[in-house]
């Protein structure tokens with residue numbers, strides 16, 4: 001397996017490890033033992049050789065002189081950034097000694113792992129680490145920061161993460177990008193839509209911000225934040241009222257269409273226009289378009305579910321393709337996430353059976369601040385890997401107060417001295433994905449891919465799998481589960497998975513083919529994994545779980561008439577990936593500066609000109625951004641882009657302003673449901 005890494009020069013296949021739906025196939029060019037160029041692999045059936053600028057500039061990150069190459073121990077105050085080099089032996093022994101002591105004095109739940117998908121590799125993100133923390137008996141982390149609300153909402157309607165095959169979307173005649181900034185965040189869906197467009201498809205974008213995706217659309221529909229479910233319900237209203245629904249499909253494959261037909265009568269265009277800010281004639285035009293053009297495809301984004309009502313919003317939009325029978329059309333339907341098709345054997349990979357006490361407390365990662373400041377019994381030790389919560393988690397000021405606690409023993413494993421690492425007692429250097437063996441399953445396309453090490457580990461860095469193997473040894477965990485090699489882990493994940501879509505795909509297939517497609521079949525005719533086996537327009541399960549059983553518009557939680565006149569949407573940007581790349585000069589230069597998009601009428605009223613430095617604040621915190629005044633957002637809405645580095649009190653920490661309330665479903669995040677005030681700085 002090590003053979004690529006040992007070859008000084010050549011071109012080697014690889015996979016992009018970033019948390020991005022496209023999961024591109026890569027070709028890594030090496031010269032004299034170092035990566036000199038990264039490009040797309042033209043042999044990848046979906047990504048076809050095209051990759052984003054972020055990853056074309058990836059070498060700047062891999063060989064960034066700021067990259068960590070040995071373990072560090074803190075010698076200054078937390079947050080100050082004073083560290084001293086130590087050996088791996090000392091680092092591992094220190095952690096094991098502290099944890100043994102904590103387990104004795106306060107129990108294993110005083111230890112909290114905090115991780116996300118900084119590396120999407122399944123071994124990196126959820127294998128040895130899970131085994132280790134299960135065996136340890138640590139508190140469990142609810143990994144809800146990204147798509148939890150929408151995934152749950154979609155599941156209520158469709159039974160799981162099953163949608164259209166993106167490769168089929170070239171056949172669509174109408175493509176709706178709904179709350180997704182696809183030009184930046186799912187570029188190959190845009191490439192596929194371009195193909196469809198050449199065959200006459202129209203592209204509609206529904207967003208609160210006319211960003212690059214809105215500018216690319218044939219028709220951009222601006223909408224007020226958190227009101228998309230009202231719009232979707234009004235589309236249903238028109239579809240039923242004007243007999244544009246597919247009655248046969250509704251009868252055969254859905255439950256509750258009669259109830260829904262009655263229920264949506266109340267969502268009249270005039271009322272919904274007042275809620276959404278979308279003119280009546282546009283709502284009706286969109287509904288008729290959706291009722292008449294076929295195949296139609298909806299790409300449901302992550303943006304619109306980062307709201308108080310995000311789960312219900314996605315649940316509602318997910319009902320639309322059923323009304324017009326789109327699931328029977330090649331390229332028709334919707335994608336929220338397609339992870340269901342590539343579901344492997346998680347039990348075997350993560351080994352929850354190693355946990356003696358299955359009741360260990362669950363801590364929602366969106367409420368890290370509270371977890372560190374208020375939980376009783378307290379969290380005494382935090383182990384952060386593949387995530388940068390000091391920047392990405394909401395209520396960032398609370399998070400930093402928590403991280404600053406003197407009695408909290410914090411370890412951070414990362415490639416860089418991130419803002420979170422600045423608060424660590426110990427910092428461990430992580431390999432990049434190009435240094436690891438791993439396997440990848442996309443949450444958008446249907447391919448599973450193998451990653452083999454292309455270069456040797458940078459300095460003394462170690463992979464996540466290796467770190468947890470070392471920790472297991474130091475803790476005295478002698479189960480075989482902690483000895484398994486990477487190859488064995490992959491084999492375990494791909495066996496006994498009971499997923500028909502993965503049948504016949506094993507380690508050998510991956511080695512031979514590099515990219516292997518799941519055996520996907522159209523969803524219909526067929527049975528969905530919902531309780532009824534059908535698309536649940538009316539969901540008894542939701543009713544039992546305390547939700548309205550029919551799709552419903554629920555307004556956002558913060559009052560519109562308070563001290564804060566604007567909805568604040570701090571979205572990701574084009575050249576970073578969440579906070580990843582925010583420390584690379586090249587990527588920062590491309591992005592220039594953190595802007596705040598504002599409507600010209602609002603700006604005029606507040607005496608703000610384009611390019612002014614503005615203070616943005618609410619009761620949670622403040623930051624300073626640069627006003628971008630124009631017509632790209634509706635009045636009453638301000639939008640920033642990017643999770644900018646915030647090392648030195650640069651006041652660019654947009655999450656200082658975001659709420660840590662949980663969304664309606666799945667314990668999801670509500671980054672985009674907060675309100676702020678804005679004034680010239």
Ligand SMILES: Nc1nc2c(c(=O)[nH]1)N[C@H]1C(S)=C(S)[C@@H](COP(=O)(O)OP(=O)(O)OC[C@H]3O[C@@H](n4cnc5c(=O)[nH]c(N)nc54)[C@H](O)[C@@H]3O)O[C@H]1N2
Nearest residue numbers: 179180181185206207208225226301302303572574577578
């Ligand atoms: N370049 C780049 N690519 C990325 C990322 C990145 O940071 N940078 N992040 C990756 C990750 S982890 C994820 S989860 C995905 C996220 O990618 P997307 O699914 O595109 O989600 P966001 O970019 O968060 O938001 C999408 C859009 O939702 C809009 N929006 C916000 N609120 C609402 C609303 O109430 N209604 C509507 N209609 N629109 C709304 C925002 O203005 C934004 O344009 O991208 C991945 N890819």
Ligand SMILES: Nc1nc2c(c(=O)[nH]1)N[C@H]1C(S)=C(S)[C@@H](COP(=O)(O)OP(=O)(O)OC[C@H]3O[C@@H](n4cnc5c(=O)[nH]c(N)nc54)[C@H](O)[C@@H]3O)O[C@H]1N2
Nearest residue numbers: 116118119146385386387388392413430570572578579580
């Ligand atoms: N305001 C606002 N906040 C948001 C969002 C938003 O749209 N707006 N989006 C949210 C979303 S959707 C998400 S998914 C989260 C993402 O939040 P995070 O998952 O924290 O994502 P990143 O900021 O990219 O940080 C990933 C870190 O993992 C490190 N890393 C990469 N590979 C490895 C590895 O193999 N091992 C180890 N140990 N470390 C590694 C990287 O160096 C980087 O520091 O942010 C959320 N925060």
Ligand code: SF4
Nearest residue numbers: 016020023024052055
């Ligand atoms: S970040 Fe996304 S678009 Fe860019 S190379 Fe990786 S998978 Fe492809």
Ligand SMILES: [Mo]
Nearest residue numbers: 019145146147
């Ligand atoms: Mo995400």
